[in-house]
Amino acid sequence: MQLDSCNVRLVDPERVASVNARMPGEEDIADTADVFGLLGDPRRLKLLVALLDGELCVCDLAAITGLSESATSHALRLLRAHRVVGVRRDGRNAFYRLDDAHVRMLLDLAVAHTEHTDAIHPERSEA
Amino acid sequence: MQLDSCNVRLVDPERVASVNARMPGEEDIADTADVFGLLGDPRRLKLLVALLDGELCVCDLAAITGLSESATSHALRLLRAHRVVGVRRDGRNAFYRLDDAHVRMLLDLAVAHTEHTDAIHPERSEA
DNA sequence: TGCACATCTGCAGAACTCTTCATATATCAA
DNA sequence: TTGATATATGAAGAGTTCTGCAGATGTGCA
16 A cells, blocks of 8 residues: 555656556456466366366366366366356266366467477476 | 276276376476466566566565565565566665566466457456 | 665464365266 | 266365564665
């Protein structure tokens, strides 16, 4: 809640003003952070990468990620709530698919980047 | 720790095998999730978006994000540890800059997407 | 040398997240 | 209808994360 004119000394007030002018609104920032946050968990990320190639049912997803089926279901529920994945029900099975073009783009980019840096640093360096 | 052959029934074992073959290694998944995780906090995200245009000092970043200078410093430390941002020290000030091309790409994409969806849904829909 | 300023850091509490366990719902097959 | 299978859900506990506070470090100026 600190205002520029109040209790903070600014080094470059003009830059601050222009950055603020360009800055997306709080809600956009929050929504975007939400999306990144969903991708920020290794298990969910793996789940989503698995779905890049097409739909899969819960038990297959559980097998791929190594999660319990309950944990898988919880994770999918969260992703579903954010409309990142969609479901198709067929009998007793539920087939999930990636349902967000933006997320797909982010995933493709991330996977490509992974493969690229692997090519450069095959030995893997720490984060 | 469940193995395919053990206590889990698979619906489509061939798809599971091919997805597993394509799947990046655990470490790559973890690293990628880390990066997304860093972008998954609204304050850090705002911090990074502010840095898209060029370097800024800690107090200006605090003013832009509305965070305390302590919280800003903590956040920047984390980003620094992951080499997402870099510092240049000048006298008493520390100027931070975005230092990771991949993250910059993700941020550009996200901001562009934000502006795009705003154009389509100016009224904003819930997440 | 001494003070003010900008930033950094460790710590501890509050808030959030993820998993597991137990149970619920829904579908299919006999 | 009954039992088995597939998935969903709620609650609770463990673990993690973020912030503010207090104090530390380092720089510049008088």
